Amino acid sequence: MVGETGKPLTREAIEAHQLIKLRETIAWVRQNSPFYSRHLANFEAAGLSCLKDLERFPFTTAEDIRNDPLQFLCVSQSEIKRVVTLPTSGTTGDPKRIYFTEDDQELTIDFFCDGMSTLAGPGDRVLILLPGERPGSVGDLLLKGLFRLGAIGIPHGLVKDVETTLDIMERERVDTLVGIPVQILALARLGGGRAAPRNILLSTDYAPKAVTEVLRELWGCEVFTHYGMTEMGFGGAVECQAHFGYHMREGDLLFEIIDPVTGHPFQEGERGEVVFTTLTRRGMPLIRYRTGDTSRFIPENCPCGTVLKTMEQIKGRIEGNVRLGASHILTMAALDEALFPLPGLLDFSVSLSCEKGKDRLHLGIYALESHGEEMEKLVLSALQRVPSIQAACEEDALSLSVEIRREGWIPMRGAGKRRIEDSRE
Numbered sequence: 432m433v434g435e436t437g438k439p440l441t442r443e444a445i446e447a448h449q450l451i452k453l454r455e456t457i458a459w460v461r462q463n464s465p466f467y468s469r470h471l472a473n474f475e476a477a478g479l480s481c482l483k484d485l486e487r488f489p490f491t492t493a494e495d496i497r498n499d500p501l502q503f504l505c506v507s508q509s510e511i512k513r514v515v516t517l518p519t520s521g522t523t524g525d526p527k528r529i530y531f532t533e534d535d536q537e538l539t540i541d542f543f544c545d546g547m548s549t550l551a552g553p554g555d556r557v558l559i560l561l562p563g564e565r566p567g568s569v570g571d572l573l574l575k576g577l578f579r580l581g582a583i584g585i586p587h588g589l590v591k592d593v594e595t596t597l598d599i600m601e602r603e604r605v606d607t608l609v610g611i612p613v614q615i616l617a618l619a620r621l622g623g624g625r626a627a628p629r630n631i632l633l634s635t636d637y638a639p640k641a642v643t644e645v646l647r648e649l650w651g652c653e654v655f656t657h658y659g660m661t662e663m664g665f666g667g668a669v670e671c672q673a674h675f676g677y678h679m680r681e682g683d684l685l686f687e688i689i690d691p692v693t694g695h696p697f698q699e700g701e702r703g704e705v706v707f708t709t710l711t712r713r714g715m716p717l718i719r720y721r722t723g724d725t726s727r728f729i730p731e732n733c734p735c736g737t738v739l740k741t742m743e744q745i746k747g748r749i750e751g752n753v754r755l756g757a758s759h760i761l762t763m764a765a766l767d768e769a770l771f772p773l774p775g776l777l778d779f780s781v782s783l784s785c786e787k788g789k790d791r792l793h794l795g796i797y798a799l800e801s802h803g804e805e806m807e808k809l810v811l812s813a814l815q816r817v818p819s820i821q822a823a824c825e826e827d828a829l830s831l832s833v834e835i836r837r838e839g840w841i842p843m844r845g846a847g848k849r850r851i852e853d854s855r856e
């Protein structure tokens with residue numbers, strides 16, 4: 432990454448830029464967003480003499496957005512080019528709406544161009560397995576970013592039929608795939624290694640390490656991960672060739688790691704909740720937005736020599752954790768890492784219920800037909816190696832059940848957020 436003057440960027444230059452943009456953003460939202468003019472009534476831009484001063488500012492939550500997203504707008508609705516409606520994870524509450532102006536979308540296209548240059552170059556053929564039908568959708572912005580890079584983007588959308596997508600990959604001689612982890616895993620496993628791309632970018636809030644490893648093995652390709660969410664303007668950070676962690680999109684976003692319980696900032700290197708502030712967005716800027724994702728900054732320098740901050744891969748979401756037995760915490764990430772390495776496993780759903788005072792963890796497993804026989808045993812023994820499950824079983828507080836679903840891979844699986852369905856009182 433180089434600065435506009437062509438000289439290499441320094442840490443000082445990035446932080447000086449961030450401080451200027453931060454002050455501008457605070458002044459802009461206080462003046463133009465009804466929500467922030469109230470929320471930040473006592474917090475002036477002039478009060479920011481360094482980036483650390485932002486710690487005194489209040490957080491913004493998903494709940495705040497859900498309550499009344501229009502109150503966040505800093506421009507008239509006629510200037511909004513794109514509205515993204517995000518479904519809620521629970522059954523209650525209104526959906527979240529995120530608004531973007533044309534300039535906001537330009538920033539994302541620039542980031543996609545920059546980020547994709549790590550794994551694709553001019554002339555490379557990139558199949559985009561992300562929603563892209565509508566102008567301004569993530570797939571559409573990525574297509575534009577690739578065009579800017581001189582690469583050839585091929586819009587596809589989510590995988591609905593594995594065979595069809597594999598045929599397209601072969602016919603189009605695809606070099607690089609961009610998509611959602613579980614969907615790409617299905618392509619690799621159902622295709623038995625056919626149509627191997629050279630590079631893959633897994634784009635999601637978090638990518639199980641096990642999926643990354645299986646893809647590398649089955650296809651012999653390089654796998655990169657991208658961290659992003661709609662609220663960030665889709666793009667947040669991307670891995671470099673050293674696979675040392677994500678390099679953050681620091682020109683547009685200011686990231687913090689906080690204690691999810693007290694809200695206090697954590698020291699560099701400590702694991703906590705990821706919080707970000709938009710620095711360059713005009714339509715709907717967000718100040719100290721709590722993502723609910725868990726990670727930490729890696730204090731050591733990446734071998735690539737970047738001056739950008741590096742963040743460890745996301746380990747999952749805070750709200751998705753469930754308690755087993757006395758005090759054992761089970762995360763979706765722990766299940767992912769335990770189960771995805773099993774040969775022939777495509778995906779799974781997981782639910783937790785209570786029967787006669789005892790918790791019951793039920794796994795619905797989607798597997799290749801050819802791996803059906805042994806699968807139940809393999810799943811059970813993999814589950815029993817997860818420490819929290821093992822401990823709860825030993826306390827006789829938990830029972831396990833596994834159902835192998837032989838109807839094959841369900842189209843569109845993996846597109847939403849995967850989580851443990853907890854139906855206990």
Ligand SMILES: [Zn+2]
Nearest residue numbers: 671673733735
């Ligand atoms: Zn690097």
